[in-house]
Amino acid sequence: MTLKVGIVGTGWFSKVHGDILAEAEGVRIAATCGTSMEKANSLASRYSGARGFDRLTDMLDSEQLDAVYLCIPPMAHEGMETELIARGIPFLVEKPLGVDLDGPNKILEQLRRNPVITSVGYHFRYKQSALQLKELLKGQKIGMALGTWMGSMPGVGWWRKQEGSGGQFIEQTTHLVDLLRYVAGEVEEVYAAYANRIVHEQHEGVTVSDVGTVTLKLSSGAIANLSNTCVLPDAVGEVGLSFYTEQGILAWDPDQLEIKNNGVSTSYSSTDNPYVAETAAFLHAVRTGDASGIRSDYADAVRTQAVTCAALESSITGQAVRVF
Numbered sequence: 468m469t470l471k472v473g474i475v476g477t478g479w480f481s482k483v484h485g486d487i488l489a490e491a492e493g494v495r496i497a498a499t500c501g502t503s504m505e506k507a508n509s510l511a512s513r514y515s516g517a518r519g520f521d522r523l524t525d526m527l528d529s530e531q532l533d534a535v536y537l538c539i540p541p542m543a544h545e546g547m548e549t550e551l552i553a554r555g556i557p558f559l560v561e562k563p564l565g566v567d568l569d570g571p572n573k574i575l576e577q578l579r580r581n582p583v584i585t586s587v588g589y590h591f592r593y594k595q596s597a598l599q600l601k602e603l604l605k606g607q608k609i610g611m612a613l614g615t616w617m618g619s620m621p622g623v624g625w626w627r628k629q630e631g632s633g634g635q636f637i638e639q640t641t642h643l644v645d646l647l648r649y650v651a652g653e654v655e656e657v658y659a660a661y662a663n664r665i666v667h668e669q670h671e672g673v674t675v676s677d678v679g680t681v682t683l684k685l686s687s688g689a690i691a692n693l694s695n696t697c698v699l700p701d702a703v704g705e706v707g708l709s710f711y712t713e714q715g716i717l718a719w720d721p722d723q724l725e726i727k728n729n730g731v732s733t734s735y736s737s738t739d740n741p742y743v744a745e746t747a748a749f750l751h752a753v754r755t756g757d758a759s760g761i762r763s764d765y766a767d768a769v770r771t772q773a774v775t776c777a778a779l780e781s782s783i784t785g786q787a788v789r790v791f
């Protein structure tokens with residue numbers, strides 16, 4: 468059976484997902500939806516047989532879709548998931564789930580009443596190296612973890628506005644929070660310090676913090692620190708998450724996993740494309756009803772969102788915040 472898929476959002480990441488879907492067996496991109504017909508038609512023209520729409524309800528009324536990809540900015544989720552849940556349509560939604568926790572919690576309630584298959588774009592979970600890290604950590608006692616997301620400010624306008632993206636920790640560093648939860652368990656408490664140092668002097672209308680550091684206490688008793696910045700020039704940066712255990716250091720980054728113990732260092736490079744694996748797991752679930760291959764569903768992603776939103780609250784109040 469050929470699955471008919473719709474894509475909402477017409478930006479960079481819609482194309483990334485769309486191109487993977489266009490290559491997948493037994494899938495047709497039937498519709499695209501954007502903020503204007505021009506943008507929607509432009510994306511639709513990339514995929515044979517796709518039609519453009521400028522309203523989600525028009526798209527869903529016109530096409531019998533088997534699944535929808537939501538690739539929209541964090542502030543633009545209003546009503547989208549609700550509409551899909553009401554119609555019983557499975558969806559893959561890009562992270563983060565929103566700019567706060569209230570909206571995602573309401574959607575989670577709707578999903579509990581009317582379940583549909585969901586997947587959330589925490590793609591690091593689909594890297595072979597992340598699975599390897601998770602397996603290795605099962606046999607070790609984690610003392611602490613340190614993670615960094617150090618880069619430049621993305622060019623899109625919504626990212627630099629607090630009400631548009633939620634800020635770097637909610638929008639970007641959420642990937643590390645999610646990976647930390649995936650391989651090391653739940654987070655119970657956070658304490659955060661954020662500051663605006665540089666980018667608001669370089670660009671108009673920047674309201675997000677450009678440096679931040681968050682201390683996290685895990686249910687296991689381990690502690691972690693995740694720090695981020697977007698002050699760096701383009702093409703300079705580092706992203707990674709390292710674990711310190713009684714057996715040594717496990718240093719993960721998107722390209723490799725390095726294990727250092729007993730004076731020996733072993734590196735495993737990881738070149739697999741996690742977005743392809745993420746889409747394969749989602750499509751399999753839509754086809755068969757077997758969602759066991761989906762590594763981040765909506766309910767799980769809400770827990771990651773709870774941590775990143777607690778960090779924002781802590782950065783404002785100056786107090787440690789309990790997550791659950």
Ligand SMILES: NC(=O)c1ccc[n+]([C@@H]2O[C@H](COP(=O)([O-])OP(=O)(O)OC[C@H]3O[C@@H](n4cnc5c(N)ncnc54)[C@H](O)[C@@H]3O)[C@@H](O)[C@H]2O)c1
Nearest residue numbers: 476477478479480481501502538539540543561562588623
């Ligand atoms: N998992 C990953 O690795 C990864 C990478 C990049 C982006 N993302 C996520 O994907 C999402 C989109 O990012 P992007 O880089 O494509 O952004 P973008 O700015 O390039 O594109 C966003 C698109 O959404 C459209 N849009 C805005 N409001 C809309 C609405 N109400 N209805 C329909 N379309 C609307 C905009 O017109 C634009 O075309 C973000 O949440 C981002 O965090 C995830």
